[in-house]
Amino acid sequence: MADQLQLHSYWRSSAAYRVRIGLNLKGLEYRTVPVHLVRDGGEQHSDEYHALNPQELVPVLQHGERVLRQSLAILEYLDETWPRHPLLPSGSRERARARALAQTVACEIHPLNNLRVLQFFEHTWNVPQPEREDWVRHWIGQGFAALEEMLADHPGTGDYCVGDTPGIADCCLIPQVYNARRFGVDMSAYPTISRVEAACLAHPAFDAARPENQPDAPRP
Amino acid sequence: MADQLQLHSYWRSSAAYRVRIGLNLKGLEYRTVPVHLVRDGGEQHSDEYHALNPQELVPVLQHGERVLRQSLAILEYLDETWPRHPLLPSGSRERARARALAQTVACEIHPLNNLRVLQFFEHTWNVPQPEREDWVRHWIGQGFAALEEMLADHPGTGDYCVGDTPGIADCCLIPQVYNARRFGVDMSAYPTISRVEAACLAHPAFDAARPENQPDAPRP
Incomplete structure (x- = not known):
């Protein structure tokens, strides 16, 4: 069991969602360790989790002794x-x-819209909710417009972002589209992204990684 | 000349600064193509640059025909x-x-503090300058506190972030420390980061990459 994989995850974290897809694409078994990012001020701020990740962010993957x-x-x-797939x-x-x-997702869109940033606006700057949601849609819109251009008509784009097998770009894109839909972004402006999304969501590795299919997702 | 390297860069862009360090560490010759991010509303928004990078961000590296x-x-x-160094x-x-x-720099600190975000606060939300600068220091402080912990006393840390030769982590860290100093962050709280910074700034590859040593830096 020394090499067991444990993923410290939150069902709705899009960064954790990326890694869940990657693990599933490779057919790797892993144990989910839920870290509730909201309850009790956020379990990611506990001393125990801080020791695992001083950034107090999910995900963390433990591979045996490796953090x-x-x-x-x-x-x-x-x-x-694991070079397979x-x-x-x-x-x-x-x-x-x-x-x-x-990285267009992970460095240009997601960092601006994650929980701690929205909490800063709410609690430190008292930004009302409609403006906070406009902010989220603004950066998703800018980023998706660029991504759509980078994908549409590029010979390297196939059924997925790069060719006809899913990979690291899809691992990042799909959780970001999930967030976009959550915030009511009109996806009709991004036909290539939407086409890739449909291909991904039909793939069992992506389906199993969806937020609502996680053990820590709230039961309806 | 087909394989000539051209870096679309802005002297003060910390993302371009990272790549300048990397090119210098490898001893690669390159031509700087300045993209003024402020003048005339920002040259990165020109049609010509947009065609090169729909994200309208620097840097872009052209390697022959590759963008x-x-x-x-x-x-x-x-x-x-170029596997050397x-x-x-x-x-x-x-x-x-x-x-x-x-990535702690590139995904958690820098995206929150770059030019377009500060412009959004200034022009869309009318956030006064002192609050904008507090915002910058807030995220640098959070990120550097985590980085300091990840570096201090870790057996993998040497003269540089990872071992005794400079690498990708240093390429990201040093431009971020430049920004931190620019915004008046008190670096005494981060002794390991400061020690690595001193080692890097004494290295000719880092020195040549400094903002003030770029062809497009304003002359004093």
Whole structure:
């Protein structure tokens, strides 16, 4: 059991959702350790979790004694450790494109919209909820407009973001589309993103990773 | 000349600064194509630049016909294309740590503080300058506190973030420390970060990449 995989996750965290997809694509079994990001001020701020990740963010993946942080670093680690079903393409040019697509979500959209930022607006700046939601839609809109251009008509785009097998860019895109829908973004402006989303959601690895299919999701 | 390297850069952009360090560490010659992010509303919004990068962000690296976007994807591409002076360590565990440190800057600190976000606060929400600067210091403080813990007393930390040669984590950290100093963050709370910074700034690859040493920096 030394090499057991444990994912510290929250059902609605889009960074954890990325890693769940990656683990499922590789067919790796893992145990979910729920970290409730809202209850009691947020379990990610506990001393116990802080020791695991001083950033007090999910996900963390434990692989035996190894403690792995940051979702994109974890996905690269999965790819290096279990090469079956690669999450990155084989050529350096295609790898650069896949990483750039993934980072457009992970460095340009998601950081601006995550929980701690919205909490800062609510509690420190007293920004009303409609403006907070406009903010979220503003950055998703900017990022998705760029992504749509980077995907549409590019010869490297296939059924998925890069070619005809799902990979690291899809691991990032799908959780971001989930957030976009949650905040009422009109997805009709992004036909290529929507097409890739449909392909992904029909894939069992993505389906099993959905927020509502997690053990810590609230029961209806 | 087909394989000439051209970096679309702005002297003060910390994402471009990361790539300049990486290019210099590898001893690669490149031509700087300045993109003034402020003048005339921002040259990154021109049709010409948009065609190069729909995200309208710097940097972009052109390698012959290849157009590479997103600073971390570019650094990985440099490492794969020119293996001399690796920017990533050789073991998968150490690589995961180096990437997590780099992403703590690139996904958790910098996106919240870059120009377009501060412009949004100024022009859309009319946030006064002192509050905007508090915002910048808030996220640098949170991120640096976590980074300091991840670096201090970790056996993997050496003269640099990971071991005794500079790499991808240092490429991200040093531009972020530059921004921290610019906004008056008290660096005495982060002794390990400050020690790594001193080592890096004494290195010619980092020195040549400094904002004030760029061809498009304003002359004093």
